[in-house]
Amino acid sequence: MASHGLRHLSRLTDNADMTRPPSKPTDADWLKEIENVRPLGAKAPPQPPTPKLPAPTNPDIYELPKPKPLVGWFDHPPIPITSNTADRISGHAEGVDPHIIKTLARGTLRPTIMLDLHGHGEGDAWLQLVDFLHNCVVNDHRCALVIHGKGTGYGAARNMGVIKFQIGGWLASHPKVLAFHTAALADGGTGAIYVYLKRYGK
Numbered sequence: 001m002a003s004h005g006l007r008h009l010s011r012l013t014d015n016a017d018m019t020r021p022p023s024k025p026t027d028a029d030w031l032k033e034i035e036n037v038r039p040l041g042a043k044a045p046p047q048p049p050t051p052k053l054p055a056p057t058n059p060d061i062y063e064l065p066k067p068k069p070l071v072g073w074f075d076h077p078p079i080p081i082t083s084n085t086a087d088r089i090s091g092h093a094e095g096v097d098p099h100i101i102k103t104l105a106r107g108t109l110r111p112t113i114m115l116d117l118h119g120h121g122e123g124d125a126w127l128q129l130v131d132f133l134h135n136c137v138v139n140d141h142r143c144a145l146v147i148h149g150k151g152t153g154y155g156a157a158r159n160m161g162v163i164k165f166q167i168g169g170w171l172a173s174h175p176k177v178l179a180f181h182t183a184a185l186a187d188g189g190t191g192a193i194y195v196y197l198k199r200y201g202k
Contacts, residue, residue, distance in 0.1 A: 078172040079179075086150075086159045089168045089193055092179035096196075100179065104143070104194050107184030111145035111194060117163055118149035118191070125163045129170060137176050137200050145183060147192045167193060 081091040092101050103109040115132040117125045129146065136144050151161015171180045176198045183192035 078169070079177065081168050081172050084155075084165075084168040086155060086157065086164075087190060088182045089164070090179075090181040091168060091172050092196075093177075096178050100196060101181075104179055104196050105181045107187055107194070109143050109194070109196070111141075111143045111187070113139075113141040114145040114147065116147045117167075118147050120163065122162050122166065126166075126170060129167075130174070133174055133176055133195070133197065136195075136197055140200055142197055142199070144195045144197065145187055145192055146195055147188050150191045164191075171195060 079091050079093040081089075083090045090105070100109065113136055115128065117128060120128065125148075132144070132146070135141075146167065148163045148167045149161050151164060152159055154160045154162050154165035168180070171177045171193070177195060178198055179196040181194050182190055183194055187194075
């Protein structure tokens with residue numbers, strides 16, 4: 001009988017929980033509910049402006065370096081250019097052994113390293129050439145082959161590409177270059193050039 005009374009009391013308690021009204025919300029709950037509510041027709045509060053990133057102090061750092069004039073890259077006078085045409089580009093410093101000049105022109109003074117500039121832009125070609133010549137000297141490559149390509153649009157007859165037109169002046173103004181000459185046909189002919197360099201430390 002006692003157990004029956006307990007079960008009956010338990011059911012009454014459960015029913016009371018089901019019918020009990022929800023607890024009154026607190027002020028904090030109410031404020032949270034209405035924090036994003038705006039009256040109809042009200043404008044949204046202005047947002048703070050997005051801060052602008054400062055402009056780079058040197059915008060040119062994003063651009064390819066532009067080639068400088070043929071003379072004045074280095075603190076030394078350029079070597080004489082004896083020919084700068086579509087058929088032959090050549091030049092040599094004073095005092096270079098004439099035998100060296102002849103063997104360079106014939107292609108019998110063989111290059112031990114090569115750089116291909118064909119297809120590069122003018123500024124990029126100059127930078128690669130300077131880096132290449134430096135590596136040649138420090139690694140004791142006295143004779144190098146540079147492929148510059150042919151092209152059109154430059155030179156007196158407009159029959160030279162921009163790199164071919166510039167290569168003679170670039171080489172003549174480099175302090176480590178002693179001589180240069182258009183390559184033999186087997187090494188690229190009028191699309192390439194031999195370069196004879198000073199020894200390291202000279």
